[in-house]
Amino acid sequence: MMSRAEEKTFMLIGASRPNVPIIDMARDIGYSVVVTDINPDAEGLKHGDYNYNVSAKDVESLAKIAVRHGVDCVYSGTDINFSVGVINDTMSIDGFPLILGLASEYKSIFRRLASEAGMPLVKGYVVSSREEAIRAFEELGTDRAVIKAVNLGSSLGVKKVRTKEELILGFDECSMLSGEGELIVEEFINGVCLDANGLVVDGRFYPCGIVHRSFVEKGDYFVQKEAVCPTALDVRVQKEMYSTMSRFSSHLGIRTSPVKADFLYDGERLYMLEFAPRFHGEMGFLHMIPGAISIRAMEAYLGFRYTGVLDESLLEERVVDRAVMRAEINGEVKSNYDIGKYVISFERREPIEVYIR
8 A cells, every 4th residue: 555655646627527437536546636626516526635616727726736736647628738738747747748738729729730740631721800711711612611719619619601691600709709819711521520539658559439429500500419439430440540649649749648539531531620638528438438348548547647557458449338329308409518418328238327517
């Protein structure tokens, strides 16, 4: 058993109800757990050993908390990963470059980094005015485009447009939601959305599962219809996704970190939409992927940070079930936030319900 001087501390930034299993997992491994969240009523703040009502964007306060508790491992399931990068640097934790923390928060920075690395991107332009948006739309030469905020996720601030008039309306609306001076105008591509997870340990990339997602249009917006694991996608395409993630991780100089990428596949080509130093949503890496293909990536990562040894058996893919997550009320597709919970169905076991708040 470790002495008090040898005990290790895990810090979780963002502690909504779906994150509670991460706290329990870290404590089972042996960590003392520091939990932070901007919401004073966040469920996770009831479960940590040390709990702080602090914003994920308050980098200075988070770094001071990390120093106070001698943090050895830090994770956030949000897209605010710049704070994680700062804490890694402050505590001399071998992780990922700070620029990736910013790129996970700002799609414009991601596009620049990915373009420099030769990653497959949807054709698009960063714009800062209506006039630039119109020029970008004309340059794309397509009858449909997507305009999106650079700093929002979960399909917020994303609109499909068909005309210049719709583009201008979309520019104004997305600008208001974003609060930033930049937006992105991209070619609209009809395809399959894929969430891919990986883990980089000492510079080596390990595949950690793919979730296949489909969306429906609600006006000009997109709402997830269902998420499925394992994906039925051709193994060749899956390998290409993982190879792309591995190459980008190496290009960025990531040493040890979870990584996730959003891909779009149109039947012929893969496009990378986003990349961040974390796993995809908690329902995927904590429930769907372990339940369907046996990969327990979070446990592997926390265990490595604790012992210095990676248990590769936790990353071996074995298909044991099929997991499906839907958000539906009386046959109408809603967002998970509309119904207030995630519902995951399995073919061989009882369903899982996780309330969001």
